[in-house]
Amino acid sequence: MAPEDAGSGTPVLELRKVDKHFGAVHVLKGVDFEAHRGEVTALVGDNGAGKSTLVKSVAGIHAFDAGEYLFEGRPVKVENPKQANALGIEVVYQDLALCDNLDVVANMYLGRENRTGITLDEASMEKSARETLDGLSVRTLKSVRTKVSSLSGGQRQTVAIARAVLWNSKVVILDEPTAALGVAQTEQVLNLVRRLADRGLAVILISHNMNDVIKVADRVVALYLGQTAAQIKAKDTTTAQIVELITSGRSGDIGLRDADAENGGAA
Numbered sequence: 001m002a003p004e005d006a007g008s009g010t011p012v013l014e015l016r017k018v019d020k021h022f023g024a025v026h027v028l029k030g031v032d033f034e035a036h037r038g039e040v041t042a043l044v045g046d047n048g049a050g051k052s053t054l055v056k057s058v059a060g061i062h063a064f065d066a067g068e069y070l071f072e073g074r075p076v077k078v079e080n081p082k083q084a085n086a087l088g089i090e091v092v093y094q095d096l097a098l099c100d101n102l103d104v105v106a107n108m109y110l111g112r113e114n115r116t117g118i119t120l121d122e123a124s125m126e127k128s129a130r131e132t133l134d135g136l137s138v139r140t141l142k143s144v145r146t147k148v149s150s151l152s153g154g155q156r157q158t159v160a161i162a163r164a165v166l167w168n169s170k171v172v173i174l175d176e177p178t179a180a181l182g183v184a185q186t187e188q189v190l191n192l193v194r195r196l197a198d199r200g201l202a203v204i205l206i207s208h209n210m211n212d213v214i215k216v217a218d219r220v221v222a223l224y225l226g227q228t229a230a231q232i233k234a235k236d237t238t239t240a241q242i243v244e245l246i247t248s249g250r251s252g253d254i255g256l257r258d259a260d261a262e263n264g265g266a267a
């Protein structure tokens with residue numbers, strides 16, 4: 001069950017009419033986007049719709065050219081990944097950025113290790129890593145001292161997600177977390193995604209997999225040619241409707257007006 005106030009009130013993350021160009025290419029065109037605590041927001045769109053650009057701009061890798069970026073209702077400037085992390089925004093990219101030759105604890109603390117003087121505080125890191133995994137009800141890892149090279153794809157994804165939530169995160173963005181997984185591991189990761197939201201995080205899930213979206217999302221934001229085609233509650237929509245929004249920018253009376261979509265296509 002999501003927290004009582006899930007999805008209500010001020011969004012944790014809100015983008016209003018954001019724009020992004022790469023040289024002459026206009027990639028994001030006045031995009032609106034909201035993510036709320038306690039909810040999984042699926043960000044969907046065809047290849048090239050602008051999902052990665054949107055997420056990288058939220059994460060401070062790129063900067064929006066125009067529009068408003070609000071965090072917990074306040075306008076913020078996020079000009080680099082450290083500033084995004086400081087707000088409580090973490091991204092788990094598809095490559096996971098794990099070091100195979102290090103164990104789970106070392107990977108969860110990579111680059112942000114606890115130190116006492118000049119030595120690493122292994123005991124405190126191991127304790128918090130374990131507590132974080134226990135808090136997420138992760139039971140598939142036998143030991144936090146296991147090297148990541150010996151973990152399955154699902155376990156690796158779990159470690160990358162646990163690393164993201166270790167830092168009192170408020171927003172966790174997951175880029176296609178089940179893309180390389182089999183059926184059982186996909187199920188495990190989707191359950192974990194749900195638990196993150198149930199713990200009060202705002203989870204943003206980039207996905208091309210409509211089964212995943214329908215199974216786990218509370219809200220769906222569809223991008224079409226760099227514009228927001230729709231922001232809708234998952235329970236009010238169907239897979240067919242989402243697919244239509246992705247492929248044509250509209251479905252029934254939801255979505256971009258044809259003229260807008262055509263302008264987007266021509267830009």
Ligand SMILES: Nc1ncnc2c1ncn2[C@@H]1O[C@H](COP(=O)(O)OP(=O)(O)OP(=O)(O)O)[C@@H](O)[C@H]1O
Nearest residue numbers: 022023025027045046047048049050051052053054
């Ligand atoms: N650094 C860049 N320089 C120039 N153009 C870029 C850059 N990054 C992305 N683009 C362009 O922006 C558009 C949107 O790309 P983006 O990767 O954001 O889409 P996406 O929705 O994430 O697609 P996919 O599902 O294929 O990952 C594409 O036309 C892409 O070529």
